[in-house]
Amino acid sequence: MLDDITVVARYISIWHSHAKGKPNDPWSLDAVFMDPQGNRIQATIKRDHITKFAGLLEEGACYRIRNFGVGENGGKYPLLPHKYKINFFKNTSLTRMNRFDTNLNGFKFEPFLRFSTRRWSEQEAVDIIGTIVSIGDPIPFGDNQKRRTVILEDAE
Known part of the structure; x- marks a missing residue:
């Protein structure tokens, strides 16, 4: 300790x-x-x-x-x-x-290709720049929870 x-x-x-x-x-x-x-x-x-x-x-x-x-x-x-x-x-x-860098929001940007091919742990929170193409209807899962499918498009 x-x-x-x-x-x-x-x-x-x-x-x-x-x-x-x-x-x-x-x-x-x-x-x-x-x-x-x-x-x-x-x-x-x-x-x-x-x-x-x-x-x-x-x-x-x-x-x-x-x-x-x-x-x-x-x-x-x-x-x-x-x-x-x-x-x-x-x-x-x-x-x-005093601030030690300019990344005020703590973004951890990942290239869109890594995001679309799931090359990181599912438990890891990452940030992606893209365009939302569509958002699906709520889907029940777990204990009275809901999720939605979001389709993103590479901003580049």
Whole structure:
């Protein structure tokens, strides 16, 4: 167990996790951070600590993160294929710093050919520039969920 590690990362995405049917009762605040090399990792802030950190986080801003925990990135639908995630605790330190690059939204662009031939992990979130040609009707799947088929065309 190492307790003196500092991570420098850009905060690129955030959402509240909550029990099904209880959108106003979050059990955690989840985020994605990206380091200067483009590596991304998910972070979780449990309900007891949301008020401490929610007001400090701004999408696109860069931070030094200290005194955090590392746990398995489990769950039914992890956003990233990374094996681990960062856990914020009461004594976690979050210090805003100057931006280290211009990729404010943390985009991870993939060439259209890689997208159309599925050359990445299905659990990995990637960004593609293309034109939406059509969007299909909702299709039920899983536990009362729906998905849609989207047809994209290479913008080039």
